[in-house]
Amino acid sequence: MKNVGVLAAMTISVLGPASDVDCFFKSVVFFLEGGKRGSRYPLVTEKLYCRSLSKNELAELKIDLESVRAEFNSIPADSFDISAFGVDEENTRLLLSGNTLADIFARFFKIIFDAVECSDVFYKEFNEYVPLRIGFTDAPDYIFDVNRSEDLYNSLASDELPFWRR
Structure with missing residues (x-):
């Protein structure tokens, strides 16, 4: 199974399948x-x-993700049927032993927050913004994702599958 993760400046971080x-x-x-x-x-x-995501959206993304994490922290993991959401329990990087949804997805929050931070640092150091996005982290698909134009990503309609699900 192909790995998917966060692609950003100085960042290729695997989230999982x-x-x-x-x-x-x-x-x-x-x-x-x-x-x-x-x-x-x-x-x-x-x-x-x-x-x-554009440079101007990163601060708001971070705030939204902090809110999502806080809300997930109040949802018990036992109220969550992971298989109903299509997760292959034999091939997952999710923390299935977590007590809350925030625990289950803790790695996701850390990886995305780190990518936002790296994007900010890269911009401050080099005055260049590399768009933050979700994509494949395994070659050769990774090469296609990082070279795909921002316009192509942003032209996807809401009802279209993201590139990492194709």
Whole structure:
């Protein structure tokens, strides 16, 4: 199975298989957005899910992710049927022994926060912004994802699959 992760300046961080990453976004939509993707956290469930984030969106993304993590912290893990979200329990990097959804997805939050920080540092040091996005981390697919234009990412309609799910 191909690995998916965060691609940004100085950052290629593996989140896990596509099913883990898809589970994260589906969980935000299901538990926090009432099934309507983008209704509360559009930077997370629309932009991060399938597009690129601009430099100006990073601070707001971080705030939104902190809110998602806080809300996930109040949702017990035992109320979450991981298999219903398509996770392959034999091939997952999720912390299935966690007590809350925040525990299960703790690595995701850390990796994304670190990528935001790296993007900020890179911009301050080199005055260049490399778009933050979700993509494949394994070659050769990684090469296609990092070379795919920001315009192509941002032209995806809300009902289209992100490149990392194709």
